Amino acid sequence: MPFTANRDFKTAPRLQTRSEGVYYWNEHGDKILDGCSGLFNVAAGHNRPEIREAVYHQLGELDYAPHFQLGFPDSFELARQLSEITPGDLNHIFYTCSGSDAVETSLKIALAYHRARGDGHRVRLVGRERAYHGVNFGGLSVSGIGRNKEAFGAGLSGVHHIAHTWLPENRFIKGQPEYGAHLANDLERLAQTCGDTIAACIVEPVAGSTGVLVPPKGYLERLREICDFHGILLIFDEVITGFGRLGTPFGADAFGVTPDLMTMAKAITNGCLPMGAVATKDSIYETITEAADEGLIELFHGYTYSAAPVVVAAALATQEIYRREGLFERAQAMTPIFLDALFSLKDLPIITDIRGYGMLGGVDLAPDGKVGHRGHQTYLRLYEAGLQIKATGDALMIAPPLIVESSHVEMITERLKKVLSAI
Numbered sequence: 383m384p385f386t387a388n389r390d391f392k393t394a395p396r397l398q399t400r401s402e403g404v405y406y407w408n409e410h411g412d413k414i415l416d417g418c419s420g421l422f423n424v425a426a427g428h429n430r431p432e433i434r435e436a437v438y439h440q441l442g443e444l445d446y447a448p449h450f451q452l453g454f455p456d457s458f459e460l461a462r463q464l465s466e467i468t469p470g471d472l473n474h475i476f477y478t479c480s481g482s483d484a485v486e487t488s489l490k491i492a493l494a495y496h497r498a499r500g501d502g503h504r505v506r507l508v509g510r511e512r513a514y515h516g517v518n519f520g521g522l523s524v525s526g527i528g529r530n531k532e533a534f535g536a537g538l539s540g541v542h543h544i545a546h547t548w549l550p551e552n553r554f555i556k557g558q559p560e561y562g563a564h565l566a567n568d569l570e571r572l573a574q575t576c577g578d579t580i581a582a583c584i585v586e587p588v589a590g591s592t593g594v595l596v597p598p599k600g601y602l603e604r605l606r607e608i609c610d611f612h613g614i615l616l617i618f619d620e621v622i623t624g625f626g627r628l629g630t631p632f633g634a635d636a637f638g639v640t641p642d643l644m645t646m647a648k649a650i651t652n653g654c655l656p657m658g659a660v661a662t663k664d665s666i667y668e669t670i671t672e673a674a675d676e677g678l679i680e681l682f683h684g685y686t687y688s689a690a691p692v693v694v695a696a697a698l699a700t701q702e703i704y705r706r707e708g709l710f711e712r713a714q715a716m717t718p719i720f721l722d723a724l725f726s727l728k729d730l731p732i733i734t735d736i737r738g739y740g741m742l743g744g745v746d747l748a749p750d751g752k753v754g755h756r757g758h759q760t761y762l763r764l765y766e767a768g769l770q771i772k773a774t775g776d777a778l779m780i781a782p783p784l785i786v787e788s789s790h791v792e793m794i795t796e797r798l799k800k801v802l803s804a805i
């Protein structure tokens with residue numbers, strides 16, 4: 383089982399059998415509040431009939447068609463819709479099968495772009511400490527969570543990491559800390575050290591899986607400046623932060639910084655079918671396509687399930703729900719209620735830090751021995767108390783579906799309080 387304590391699970395399996403709205407039911411019939419939108423992907427709530435019907439209809443029309451040298455009208459329509467909500471001129475969409483694939487794709491496009499413009503010596507990639515960029519070798523290499531990497535070799539060569547953005551003086555700050563923009567200067571240090579050999583710098587606008595690290599004010603702006611000055615492409619990995627999680631379409635909008643490439647996945651289909659995508663600037667698409675000979679393939683990359691019709695149908699139905707229900711705006715309106723509720727836990731002695739932005743919160747717990755033990759035990763107790771969240775190490779992550787009502791937020795807080803007070 384993926385990212386699971388397998389032996390522990392098998393002693394007491396937790397089996398989910400049904401979902402609806404903001405709830406799951408397990409095999410015993412217990413009703414469990416979904417405090418993490420599945421895995422940050424079920425933004426519009428579970429079991430939406432519009433998506434189910436779109437998928438069913440699509441299966442009867444065109445179940446599958448390869449996307450190599452062939453097209454499918456709705457995939458272009460989806461690309462058009464996505465490019466309308468991506469900022470700036472991030473207008474070209476490349477489909478992938480997951481967030482991990484989107485990361486690999488963004489890194490490969492960055493390298494291919496520099497090569498196409500005759501700058502092929504730019505081969506280095508920069509990630510950040512504590513980053514999560516999926517599980518494939520490129521993403522793992524630029525990731526910065528040691529436990530995820532240690533069993534799997536040395537990773538790609540030519541990869542560097544800049545400092546993470548957690549500072550002890552910024553504990554218990556709601557939203558963006560005032561202090562810490564200077565941490566971006568670590569990229570300047572690398573640019574000086576590596577000369578003009580850096581192809582791209584990839585960051586999550588808010589580092590998610592490490593426990594929600596919100597960028598200090600001015601930090602992303604400074605990264606953008608350094609990238610522009612040194613000709614480095616800036617990639618935002620928006621796999622968690624995309625589709626309204628921060629109260630705006632993307633993290634780029636929330637922080638007013640536009641990257642050159644952007645990954646997305648998870649909530650693109652409301653989680654019910656696997657899909658990812660990379661949005662690139664016009665100039666990146668044009669440079670790569672124009673560098674190849676007419677009539678020949680320009681980018682030797684793609685997946686059997688790139689833009690599979692059924693998945694596209696789910697994504698289109700999902701985007702329609704987001705627009706019709708104004709879910710990104712709804713997330714923005716719910717943010718103060720959600721963050722105030724989360725920060726009301728601040729005096730519980732077991733909690734050492736709380737962070738949050740939009741409908742995404744992180745709570746650090748004091749460890750009780752091996753890193754991750756307390757996080758996992760707390761996760762289990764919360765599940766027993768009817769609340770599903772995500773634990774990484776000793777941090778808990780809370781990210782309810784964007785359709786939650788205040789009463790659900792209260793329930794989440796009460797269950798957290800009850801369980802955390804008892805530990």
Ligand SMILES: Cc1ncc(COP(=O)(O)O)c(C=O)c1O
Pocket residue numbers: 480481482483485514515516517586590591619620621622647648
């Ligand atoms: C920022 C980020 N990038 C990439 C991924 C990997 O996505 P997937 O699990 O769909 O491969 C994740 C997953 O949580 C993520 O948070």
